[in-house]
Amino acid sequence: MSTRGVPAATRPGGAARRLPLTLAAAALAWLVMYLGNVPLWDLVVYRVAGLEPDSRLGSGVHFFLADTVKITLLLVGIIFVATIARSFLSLERTRALLGGRREGVANVAAAGLGVATPFCSCSAVPAFIGFVAAGVPLGVTLSFLIASPLINEVAVVLLYGMFGLRIATLYIGSGLVIATVGGYVLGRVCPQRWVEPFVYTTTLHGAPVVAGQRLSWPDRVALGREEAGKILRKVWPYLLAGIALGAAIHGWAPTDFFARAAGAHNPFAPLIAVLLGVPLYSNAAGILPLIQALHDKGMAMGTLLAFMMSVVALSLPELILLRRVLKPQLLAAFVGVVATAILATGYLFNAIL
């Protein structure tokens, strides 16, 4: 045990004062690596190793190396920044922001806050009880719970890295609409008796804790670093496998197979994608390289986004957790409404993209 474990607040001021400098240096290093990534692999793969840029092997190896570094950099950078930004919000503050608002407006706010609030899926049930017992309407609470896993930063970052800004923005926008509308509809059609009764009888004693209250800047930076490391450790095998698969398909798979089977003209493709995606459970990092490979081979973007949304937004483990507070009728309505909204998004994007 060295000084590593001493709380940041009691550490001598030097580390805290050097923090802006350290962060600036890290940001600069990140930028240099990001901008230098493609030129570096051009040099290494094409000049030093002598592979042909036009050959399958050359372009495949270059794709794999450049993509791995690019996505890793994007993940680390954006998760770090997003975690620090989120550390200013907490579930408690979000609940206070949502309390006493009219439904409709509150659904929009809940969807947005679902993206911005730090949240782990294992907190879904206590958060649900905490919201509903404190008087946040059922539909508004559900808007929050739909948005939170659907628009997660890993999915957004990888979409940006693989398909660019337009698709990432479309994904965020449609995710917000799905969460807002889905929660609103559920709030309208579902009676309160479809919620397990203990939720309403739970008394909230004890002072609510504001998780962000005692965080100093070094604490927030440490949180960001931990979170980036944690997510990277969790997703790197999927990421490497997916990028390798993508690189292989890039050069070798027949080009029009998926275009024929699941192109924009096939009216059943989004439906099949959502039916497959709902029971599947994976993190976005596992599913996205596959999506990129399928897209390269001609599968329609709307179908692919619908598949991805149904994988991350609805999963068996999450539904089993939610069953603790939602009766089967409400759970079925939840799955039905969210799946329908995702399906509609898929058809819409197939039509307009």
Added chain:
Amino acid sequence: MQIKILGPGCANCHALEARTREALTDLGVTAEVTAVTDYPSIVGYGVMSTPALVVDEHVVLAGRVPSRGQLRGLLAPPAA
């Protein structure tokens, strides 16, 4: 000293419990550490983000797993 770890049993809850025990060992304090896993009790403390740490019925931390050193800081004052 009575310590409760609030959380339904996810990885973070187990991490918090393990680190709390380590911090207690560091401090040389004996305390009863129990895990509270049922949702009504967790929410009854006013906690929505798990895991949370309760010392002598006061919630001192929620929603994250702090470092071992920070836990020593949280656990030390009431023991002294």
